Amino acid sequence: MIDTLFTPLYLWATLQALALGVMVPFLRLDKSNVFLGSFFVLTALNVLFQYLLVFTDFRLQYPETVFVSDAIGFCYGPVLYLYYRQLIFERMELRQWLHFMPVGLYLLYFIGFELLWRDFRYENYIDQPQHIAVLSLIALSNLIYLFALLHSIKRNDRHKGVKEFKLISWLDMLIGVFLLKSLLHLYIFTMHTFFESEVLAVVRLVKDVLFISTTVLIVVAAQWFLLRYPELILHGSSLDTADxxxxxxxxxxxxxxxxxxxxxxxxxxxxxxxxxxxxxxxxxxxxxxxxxxxxxxxxxxxxxxxxxxxxxxxxxxxxxxxxxxxxxxxxxxxxxxxxxxxxxxxxxxxxxxxxxxxxxxxxxxxxxxxxxxxxx
Missing domain, CATH: 1.10.10.60 (Homeodomain-like)
Structure with a gap:
């Protein structure tokens, strides 16, 4: 019954987020739009793998794919921060790629240790101390980038009356909501180890409801936002026409x-x-x-x-x-x-x-x- 209710929402969120991820750089290809599109593509992949791992037997057939959601969790902060940065700065310095070092280190750990060194099993990783540590690092990363984005808005608050800066601020608010949603999801996930088996199913259900409902809300808000203010992704194109x-x-x-x-x-x-x-x-x-x-x-x-x-x-x-x-x-x-x-x-x-x-x-x-x- 629960699967029947969740399946349409997960499918819709996956397809809509993927469509946004493809549409944004297609309408205007520049570095900022590539990062914005990447954010939505990551969202689509995250929703898809969450559905496959939670509601299907996919985790039994391919348990090693559990790393995908964690890797995406490490990517959200850098992608959103670099999107914001590329709106302001033309050149992307080589050192900016260091923002992706945490996800690189995580992949080295998971592939080198969990997959190659150990006999990997789903139940030997999920809810285990090493996974709790990974989730804690993701939460810390999200917090750091959330504060970095909020600091950027605060530093530029003299532009608060500018129409286009209001758009950036609104998008950053969506970013903040998404990061907080991720933190809440991770928090509930880590709390699994502290609940008895009788209530564990309820905790997981609450987690799944929060995950998909907030994701759907953000995708809908992003669609409305981009339709209402297309100049956010079209900035700089066809600018010889009068306003x-x-x-x-x-x-x-x-x-x-x-x-x-x-x-x-x-x-x-x-x-x-x-x-x-x-x-x-x-x-x-x-x-x-x-x-x-x-x-x-x-x-x-x-x-x-x-x-x-x-x-x-x-x-x-x-x-x-x-x-x-x-x-x-x-x-x-x-x-x-x-x-x-x-x-x-x-x-x-x-x-x-x-x-x-x-x-x-x-x-x-x-x-x-x-x-x-x-x-x-």
Missing amino acids: EDDAGDPLPDVGKSEPDQSLTLEEAERLKALVSGQKLYLDAELTEAVLARHFGVPSYYLSRLLNQVIGKRFNEFINSYRVEEAKRLLASPDSSNRTMFAVSLDSGFKSESVFYTNFKKYTQMTPRAYKLKFAR
Whole structure:
């Protein structure tokens, strides 16, 4: 009866996670999407092997495959951390592969000792001290990478108003939920050794329910998330098309009254000094009303000053500063390994597409071409 209820859920979760893993790098092939796709492929494999080992006779025929879930457990943290890192940095340094050293050491141990040195049997490994130690190390690894991801979000919380950073933060929240789910699963698993046989079946049932329910929840959330915000995986592609945010504000209706005598070049220079001095343009959520409050004038006065004296719409005025900031970052050796996604965030743009469109508008070249000019 239980098998009948669980089978459709496990099958659905496996196929859907695998579809996500293939779709993400297929839509746009870059290093960050490869790691994101790998996360979903690992999830699909984990669900599949959990089903085979728990609900079928697969573990009796191929008991040595029990290592797969443990190896995947060691991989989750590094894959998610490197996905986050590749969104910000272009080059993946050789030392970053050291994140996979724990899973490599585990495979050496399992193959060299459990399989080749000993006569491996399922019951001589599962729930035994050596397996409890492995699960404890996986839990420790998950905790370390969870805190590393949360630290990265905290360090970049100045981008909290940026639409695309909100997407990253939301995905990181899903990552945190998934890691906590893994820890809970591992905790219940290790507690098997402390329960009497009468309640062991109940503990395993609770573990299986938590495992598949949280996995299904995360897969559904990821599907909704990627459908709602496709720019998460399409960032950087087809960026020569205009974004609605870049269309610019329509020319304000300033009325037919006589020109305001207070609209002087001195006031325009004071506005420019305020924006550049306080770097207000780095706020991706900056609006005309907010800038007017900073300047200490009504919004209609700021609109007239921008249009009648400076000769620019609000978006054009602010984005010109953001482009200059992006040019500075792209020309700086300190930013040579930053992705265009990271530069767009650091320059105050709301999305990467708006960044590309405005940069090309003001410089007649793409950000990457501008960066290559200084790299030579």
